[in-house]
Amino acid sequence: MDAKLLAIPLIVSMVAGVSADRVRSTDTALVGFGTRNDFSETTSTPTSGIFGARDWIVKQFDAIAATSGGRMTVRTDDYLQPKTARTRRDVTESSVIATLAGDEPGRTYIISSHYDDCHGDCTDGTGIAPGADDNASGVAAVLEAARVMAPHHFKGTILFVCFDGEELGLWGSAHLADELKAENEPVLAMLNNDVIGNSTGGNGVHEADAIRVFSEGLPAGVDAKASNLYGSENDSPSRELARFVGDTVPAYVPHFTIRQIYRADRNLRGGDQESFQADGFTAIRFVEPHENFVHQHQNVRVENGIAYGDLPQYVDFGYIAQATRVNVAALATLALAPAAPVKANLLLKGLGYDAKLRWTPSAGATAYEIVWRATDASMWQHAKNVGDVTEATLPVSNDDYIFGVRALDGAGLRSPATYALPARERP
């Protein structure tokens, strides 16, 4: 990349505030509820079951909200989930949402996790389901991000979310995504955290300095024929968000690899980001680099000398803290920088040797940067600041490169890139 991305002191201080000790205490407190299975909702007590855990999460957010100068509010999104083919009865769902109001209307960002869990039988509300990695790790990251961010002001509004009902069908996230869509909430990005606590895989590989970011290829409703024609199949909004994470985070979390995985989720798996993608929102998912399937969705037991179960001793709290820093760096940049241009086009007017781009202005932007890369490159390779304009021409072949536009402000903060969709310009 030609343009060096600089760290902003305010974001540096937020990232530095992330504590592995607090992450550990959140994770172990959640495990302490015995189970967070959806079907423990009727038998929950203040110290056990899923709604004991929910009430504890609400209490943590309430304490964090007290540091926000009245800008953070906490609520639950409750509804009755009807019986499905996988379940034997209706069940009450209750996601926890803390909203940190931004200073400018019209932009909302989400950091999420799910707090329900499963020990193999996802409808058994009576067994022991520790869920230390899946997904107390994600909840610990969301609460810790809220702690370090709530005292600060952002342009965008931020939702810190702990979903219910992920394990049985992404219920809580689908319910909230539908609600936000119906209300025309301007959700520009969702960072979902699910299984981010393990630094040693079941294959024996240890890697504590990397995280996987999953991004979908073709967004909902895309015109596959046009996408094929223009070669835009690798530039969904989710993928631009994933690239933004890859370009932004190294300035704040050095010596840590953002590993791009260009698929919606792991094979045979899914997550809450998919509920948001289905409703047309831009979303990505973070996952630890190497999973251990003996410690996911397993009854706690020893069998043939193998210890099964999702227990805290298999979680690396220092690693969760690093994953949290990744989230805070990306989320704070998104909510402080100008928003990406709503629309950008690569204007095609006859054949030529250069590239002419036009884009919509972003509020608060003081300049724009055109980024480009070879068609077979994964990440943006070049960037050129073209000043405070909404149209520019570069002496770069429009046939051989893919283009995008980022909005910049005076502090050097950058938005994600908006893919420049090729469009015919009438002579």
Ligand SMILES: [Zn+2]
């Ligand atoms: Zn999960």
